[in-house]
Amino acid sequence: MSAPKNDDIRSALERVWQNSRPEAISRFATLKRFAEKLRSGTCDDVSRDGALLAAHRLSGSLGMFGFNEASSCAAKIEALLSDGPTPDGEVMVSLVERLRMLLEETQTSSGEPERHDS
Amino acid sequence: MAKTVLVIDDDRDIREVAKASLELVGGFIVIVAESGIRGVAVAQEAKPDAIILDLMMPDLDGQQTLSQLKRLPETASIPVIMLTAKVQADKPDFVSNGAAGLLVKPFDPMQLPDQVCGILGWSAAGKDVGRNVSAKE
Numbered sequence: 001m002s003a004p005k006n007d008d009i010r011s012a013l014e015r016v017w018q019n020s021r022p023e024a025i026s027r028f029a030t031l032k033r034f035a036e037k038l039r040s041g042t043c044d045d046v047s048r049d050g051a052l053l054a055a056h057r058l059s060g061s062l063g064m065f066g067f068n069e070a071s072s073c074a075a076k077i078e079a080l081l082s083d084g085p086t087p088d089g090e091v092m093v094s095l096v097e098r099l100r101m102l103l104e105e106t107q108t109s110s111g112e113p114e115r116h117d118s
Numbered sequence: 119m120a121k122t123v124l125v126i127d128d129d130r131d132i133r134e135v136a137k138a139s140l141e142l143v144g145g146f147i148v149i150v151a152e153s154g155i156r157g158v159a160v161a162q163e164a165k166p167d168a169i170i171l172d173l174m175m176p177d178l179d180g181q182q183t184l185s186q187l188k189r190l191p192e193t194a195s196i197p198v199i200m201l202t203a204k205v206q207a208d209k210p211d212f213v214s215n216g217a218a219g220l221l222v223k224p225f226d227p228m229q230l231p232d233q234v235c236g237i238l239g240w241s242a243a244g245k246d247v248g249r250n251v252s253a254k255e
Binding site: 005006008009012013016020023056057059060061062063064065068071075078 | 129130131132134135138139142143174203223224225226227228
């Protein structure tokens with residue numbers, strides 16, 4: 001891999017991430033609302049389906065931008081939501097809180113996604 | 119001549135990152151479509167060398183889109199790589215349904231072109247031409 005190509009792709013990724021960050025925050029808000037409904041016993045199929053889609057999208061996109069830990073956390077939420085109609089509320093709240101912290105780290109980072117492990 | 123790859127995914131982030139990766143790293147020509155219905159139409163018209171197809175999409179999902187692509191004479195022979203999340207990767211048997219292989223999200227943009235070439239048995243033919251190629255939209 002030549003250095004110029006590395007620079008090109010990193011610039012492109014940074015540009016896409018800056019555009020998509022607000023959407024990532026919005027998707028997280030969907031998860032947070034679902035976790036609150038789950039805790040209060042008021043969750044329904046619509047909010048669960050919305051949360052599943054939000055977790056799926058976050059898992060897929062965050063990892064591409066190099067935010068591997070946040071992606072993995074979103075994948076755990078997606079798996080939990082895929083497991084059954086009534087996810088464990090405590091686990092869900094804990095994972096959503098963890099994801100909140102990881103997303104905050106993406107906002108305080110230099111803006112350049114971390115390198116992938118591979 | 120660089121090979122053309124059609125990326126079908128309803129998630130804009132995935133489309134944009136895959137396009138950047140396949141063009142800038144792999145040197146492919148990339149076309150994108152935001153739905154299965156649109157993807158089938160684009161594939162019929164553009165006849166790409168390969169298709170990367172997301173599994174989880176509203177309306178026409180990846181499985182249904184794959185079935186349509188394999189039924190149509192213009193697109194039946196185009197290799198299709200399914201793109202899916204880790205949690206769904208072990209569910210359907212994509213290859214027996216006509217897919218050439220499977221890519222798991224999230225993918226590493228630096229590795230995606232090599233993964234595509236590996237699945238399709240392509241040499242890195244598209245590489246080192248990306249800077250001179252403007253993508254078709």
